[in-house]
Amino acid sequence: MTELAEARDYDDMFDIEEDALRSGAGVASDPYPAWAELLSRGPVHEGPISGFTGEEPSRGNLYIPGYQYFSVFSFAGVSAGFTRPDDFNSQSHQVSGSFTDTILALDGLQHRQLRDVIQEHFQPAAASSWWREKIIAGLVDELVGNFENQQQVDLNAQLFARLPLRTVTEGFGLSHEEGLDFRRGILAAMNYAATPEQRMQAMNAANEILDRVIRARMEQPQDDVISRLVAAKLPEEGEGTRPLTLNEIAGFCRLIVFAGGGTTWKQLGITLFALLNNRDQLEAVMADRTLLPKAILESARWYPNDPVFARMAKRDAELEGTMIPAGSILHLCLGSANHDPSRWEEPDKFDIFRPVQRSVAFAAGPHSCLGQHVAREEMLGAMNALFDRFPNIRWDPSKPAPKLSGSLISRGPGPLHVLLN
Numbered sequence: 001m002t003e004l005a006e007a008r009d010y011d012d013m014f015d016i017e018e019d020a021l022r023s024g025a026g027v028a029s030d031p032y033p034a035w036a037e038l039l040s041r042g043p044v045h046e047g048p049i050s051g052f053t054g055e056e057p058s059r060g061n062l063y064i065p066g067y068q069y070f071s072v073f074s075f076a077g078v079s080a081g082f083t084r085p086d087d088f089n090s091q092s093h094q095v096s097g098s099f100t101d102t103i104l105a106l107d108g109l110q111h112r113q114l115r116d117v118i119q120e121h122f123q124p125a126a127a128s129s130w131w132r133e134k135i136i137a138g139l140v141d142e143l144v145g146n147f148e149n150q151q152q153v154d155l156n157a158q159l160f161a162r163l164p165l166r167t168v169t170e171g172f173g174l175s176h177e178e179g180l181d182f183r184r185g186i187l188a189a190m191n192y193a194a195t196p197e198q199r200m201q202a203m204n205a206a207n208e209i210l211d212r213v214i215r216a217r218m219e220q221p222q223d224d225v226i227s228r229l230v231a232a233k234l235p236e237e238g239e240g241t242r243p244l245t246l247n248e249i250a251g252f253c254r255l256i257v258f259a260g261g262g263t264t265w266k267q268l269g270i271t272l273f274a275l276l277n278n279r280d281q282l283e284a285v286m287a288d289r290t291l292l293p294k295a296i297l298e299s300a301r302w303y304p305n306d307p308v309f310a311r312m313a314k315r316d317a318e319l320e321g322t323m324i325p326a327g328s329i330l331h332l333c334l335g336s337a338n339h340d341p342s343r344w345e346e347p348d349k350f351d352i353f354r355p356v357q358r359s360v361a362f363a364a365g366p367h368s369c370l371g372q373h374v375a376r377e378e379m380l381g382a383m384n385a386l387f388d389r390f391p392n393i394r395w396d397p398s399k400p401a402p403k404l405s406g407s408l409i410s411r412g413p414g415p416l417h418v419l420l421n
């Protein structure tokens, strides 16, 4: 693939507004003021999340017709939604048809056992050794090294889109080109404007790439995630263990490439956006890099890239004073929960010096983000490299001012044009 074709691919796949249209959710204006007002009136409101900001309920916004909805806005309510799996479970992913055969959509023992086969490889120790040393450090060197003789770059397209996709696909054992083809296939398979046949064709093409790599690793294991999944054993009912099926391995890959490639991309951009718009905090981080982990956590609190997730009520359950009937769908609004004024002072302010308190940016409970430590290593690596090499980094005044945009459920910046020297 030529450099130009590759650049076009990244531009197309990592355009936040295109992404919103492709998912069927549509571009939504800043929802935070409306969410703050709703929270001031109560922690839980009946209706889907889209109904409160005047958006059309659409499948892309976690909406499936025919269900009763409740949207949850407080920190306590959202945390309870994530941490009470006996009341609220992940059947919501099953009914929406997204990643149904993966840990995201499973519950209880089945979820824990499948997650356990790979969890250790995503723990902090593995993130800061295997992932950082084998995958992330080299990619950061290559990608940031490309800027050596450049004065103006769009960091969204040239760094933030590329690093997470390449981290997860190369970590899994896919080549750069296979990784790009694979993500393109998954996005096409989730494109709500496409016909069911087109979506099926795209998914089959993506699966073919995976099947090829999985079969190769079955023959000859390598030091990568797919080989680990191939070697893993899953407990069977009763006694004994069995290897994962091809479908279970492929499901992990699909989920992690989607979850890992699409989230860290946006959060990297949000972090840079927040720091460059708060020069005093940027200078503090430049001078004292031990502040960088705090800046990354604050960015995830202040503007979590995917601010809404769904759960389904398994039985009639009370949540923050509201009765939720069995079978209803909860829209857990992480964005609002992370701005709950009962937990954070001046919650709308990006402030890396505020006392650290856990937010729900990476969820909580059994489904809390499996890749959060890998994401953190990517963000640390990218930001440290940028600040080491380009201490004078600033917005490019000849380009439109960067802005945060996207849908109600997936938000981040558009182009991030900076001057480097």
Ligand code: HEM
Residues within 6 Å of the ligand: 103, 104, 105, 115, 168, 255, 256, 259, 260, 261, 263, 264, 267, 300, 304, 305, 306, 309, 310, 360, 361, 362, 363, 366, 367, 368, 369, 370, 371, 372, 374, 375
């Ligand atoms: C800043 C970046 C990221 C954010 C904010 C984020 C956020 C989240 C959230 C909120 C969930 C919970 C979903 C739910 O309960 O329905 C989740 C789950 C998950 N994330 Fe992330 N994520 C990020 C990066 C990553 C990366 C880099 C990977 C992989 C390398 C990853 C893999 C996963 C997986 C596999 C799950 C499902 C876990 C389960 O169901 O048990 N994420 N993530």
